[in-house]
Amino acid sequence: GESVGLHLPTLSVQEGDNSIINCAYSNSASDYFIWYKQESGKGPQFIIDIRSNMDKRQGQRVTVLLNKTVKHLSLQIAATQPGDSAVYFCAENRSGNQGGKLIFGQGTELSVKP
Amino acid sequence: DAGITQSPRHKVTETGTPVTLRCHQTENHRYMYWYRQDPGHGLRLIHYSYGVKDTDKGEVSDGYSVSRSKTEDFLLTLESATSSQTSVYFCAIIRGTGTDTQYFGPGTRLTVL
DSSP states (O other): OOOEEOSOSEEEEETTSOEEEEEEEOOTTOOEEEEEEEOTTSOOEEEEEEETTOSEEEOSSEEEEEETTTTEEEEEESSOOGGGOEEEEEEEEOSOSTTOOEEEOOOEEEEEEO | OTTEEEEOSEEEEOTTOOEEEEEEESSOOSEEEEEEEETTTEEEEEEEEEETTEEEEOTTOTTEEEEEEETTEEEEEESSOOGGGOEEEEEEEEOSSSOOOEEEOOOEEEEEO
C-alpha cells in the first residue's frame, strides 16, 4: 500500500559525526517532501524541503537527497551536535496542490552521544 | 512556534464530556490543519480548513468536528470524549501563497479518563 516510512526507528551517533536519516515513499505522483524535527514536548519544526524536480538541496548543516528512481529520501546532518537530538519525520505531499494534505512517516529518533 | 498558539496546552477530562481545543494564528493565513500524534502512528490529519467556513475531513475525523468562523481561529471539538482520543493534538498552518510547507503549533496534551 501507499506509505511514507522510515528505515530505522532509532539512530545513535557520536557528536561531530555525520548523521543520515532515511525515508521511503511509495507514491510516484508525490512532488513535494519535507523534513521536520521534533524535540520532546514541542511541535514539529520545519528543517528543509525538496520538490521532485530536484535531486539535492542544502541548508545549514543539512542536506536532503531525493532519489525518485527508488522512491527514497534522506536527510544528512553534518557535524551532529547534542542539540540535534530529536525525532525526525519525513512528510509527503500527495495532492500536488497548495494546501494539500501531508502524509507523515513514523519518525526516527536521533540520539547524539557527547 | 510559527505564530500559532494552542489552548489549552494540557487538559484532563472524563469520558463523555465535550472538549474544545483552540488554534489561533495572528497572520491571516488561509490554510489550517488539526493533527493528532500517537506512539506508533505518527501524525495523522483530523480535519483541515481552506478558509472561513470551509473545512474538510482528514483520515481520522470520526468523533471530531471543527469550526472556522474567523480566519484566525480553528476550533476542534470532541462532542463526547472517549479514552481513544487521549493524544497530543497539533495545529498547523501554511504561511502565505505558493508554498505547501506546514508550520506547527506547540500542541495540546489531552487525557481522557
